[in-house]
Amino acid sequence: MKCKYCGGEVGLEESVCPYCGKPNDQAVRHHREMASFRRRYAETEAAVVGKADHYARIVPRMLIILLLLITAVVTYAISENTYGYPEALRRSRAERNPQPIMETLDKCLEDRNYIAFSSWLTYHSIRCYNGPFEGYEDLQWTAEYYKDFVLAAECVFLHGELDEWEKENTGYELRRLCQNLERFLETEERALRNVETEEHREALENMSSDVMEMMRVFFGLDGEELAEFLTFSEARKTAYLEGVMQDA
């Protein structure tokens, strides 16, 4: 650029003209503007760096907190529901390798050990609605109530001397026996309608025969007496059996 006084060549950084010595106004303004730009640049840089530093200190902490929080919540939730894990594990193993379980179940049926049959299914948490054990669906619930009925009968008869509290509650096991008898008869009737194989039909008939015989052998209920007993309400059934046991 040129000096406005002498027309000599003068640079933007030169505050006076090297030819005439007069002040270079543009250079002065330039210096002022540059100083202002530098100040604003420094301020902006400080703000940006400060903000970046701020986030760099906060964001990782927040991520760590979030991660730990998720870990704490998830592990706590899992730990509250561990009770069923062994059963789930057994079920998973049984479904992955059903053959040995099915062999045992068939052996139980062959031996007419329906309590063991039901216990095996329960222990391995097997539900026969679908999957490899679907073939046992028609027997599962009948066997379950058969087991409950027989176990209730064993509880009624197989105990030592009762204390006062137990004497007052003797009706409990008899009531359970009656409840399981009703449930057994309902499920057995349903199962007989849906049974798929002769072997399973025979198993159902054997269970039914055992239950009826048990009522005869231990409570003297047979034929018409048993048919009439089965029409009683649950409470009346319990009271009736209590009476039979007291007479005995």
Added chain:
Amino acid sequence: MRETGKRKPSSLLIKVLNVLTVLVLLAAIFSITKLVTELRRSFNREPYSNMEYNLQDENYGDMIREYYNRGYDVDPFQSVHEEEYRVAEYADAAFRHLFYESAGDEEQAERMKERMQSAREGTGKLSVSADDVDALLDSITVYPNKSAS
């Protein structure tokens, strides 16, 4: 001025975050410890056995119930209370032997007798309980088969 003004709240926030991190870390440690404990307890579910209590109470019915609830003969914890479980098995077989014998089902009665013998061998020092079961069964009134007679 602006920088120092910004740093103060952020350092306070960071202190709060640090405290929170420690708290959440403690919570995570607690949860993980709880999970490990619960898993161990779940897979070693032995302490809930009532076998000994029921044996003392001569409550053989509930012993049989636990015997079957523990998978009949597969649960590894049966070995912890081996003799109690054999007493339960004996009681179950003896009750059902009495039933099948009274019902005239000789095949099943024979099967139960075999189970009784095998279970009695495992009762060890609790064989006296097997004798108690026999005495209990002797005291039960069974009704004769009218059609058979």
